[in-house]
Structure formats: C-alpha cells, structure tokens
Amino acid sequence: MGWFSRLFGSSDNKKQEIIEPVEYKTFLIYAEPIAEGGLFRIAGRITSGEGDSVKTHRFIRSDVLGNKADANELMIKKAQMFIDQMGESIFDK
Template sequence: MGLFSRLFGSKKKEQDTIEIQPYEYKGFLIYQEAQPEGGQYRIAGRITKNIEGDVKEHHFIRSDVLSSQADANEFMLTKAKMFIDQTQGKIFN
C-alpha cells in the first residue's frame, strides 16, 4: 500500500502550522495571512474584534499579488488600518 499511496499522492503532506501574531489597532486584531500563488503572494488576512464576548471576524483577499510574503503582509496591514479608519470602526455593525 505504501507504494501506491506514494505513486498516487494519497499520502498527506505535513503542513507547517505557523501561529500568526496579530497586530492590535484601535481595538481590532489584524492577522496578516498572505497566500502563496504562482511564486508570488496574494494580499490576504482577517480583522477580528471581541464584541460582548462574541468574536466577530472579517476576512478579505485582494486581487493584488506581490513578490514577497513580507511585502504582501505589510500591504495587508496598511489596507486593514485604512479600512478600519474609513468605516470609523463600524465594520461589524
């Protein structure tokens, strides 16, 4: 069976679990989660906030791709802050 699973790819790849440290901004937690795509990184992440014991979450993925994961995450952080400011913190209302 081991031979067949290697041939047909049914053996699961080990996935690295990386704990993402959130960035706190005006009571929101911003998680930078760039997604690898075709040798580049798509700008993606989520914004969360604890509202009366209930954690609300907003995911977003942009069409932009950048050459490095660090650049994609930095751009995501900038966009998330801008989104929070433009909505005046009322993302979950």
C-alpha cells in the same frame, strides 16, 4: 501511495504557521497572504471582541507582491485604512 498521503496528510507536512496579530485601535489584524505562482496575494482578517463575542471580517485583495514580508506589510496598512474608514461597521452584514 502518493495519493493516499495527500488524502490523509503525511508526517513530513509543514507545521501550521502561527500568525501573530497586529493590534490597531480595538481591532486585531492577521496578515494571511495567499501564495499564488511564486507571488503572494494580499489577504487576511480583522477581528474584534473576545470569547464568544469575537467578530471576524476576512478579505482577499487583488494586489499581489513578490515576497511574503511585503504582502504582510501592505495587508496591515490596507487593514488599518479600512478600519479608519469603516470602524465597527466592518462587521455589518
């Protein structure tokens, strides 16, 4: 039954974590670190706009840290620096 539970999910799965964005200038920054072998990789997204006109830029960095709080903090700092450097052109394809 183990493979069946993994396929369809089980009732004891962790609840989805709600990520509160950090507002910076006209952007919202969402820290979403990725757990990898006891470490956390810097990852997240930057959004701008509202409703149907929301633009999103996702990124994953090579940086890994020992705990989630530090990974979140560094992600916010890197995202702010990226916004300062690129502005709205973050969303150019």
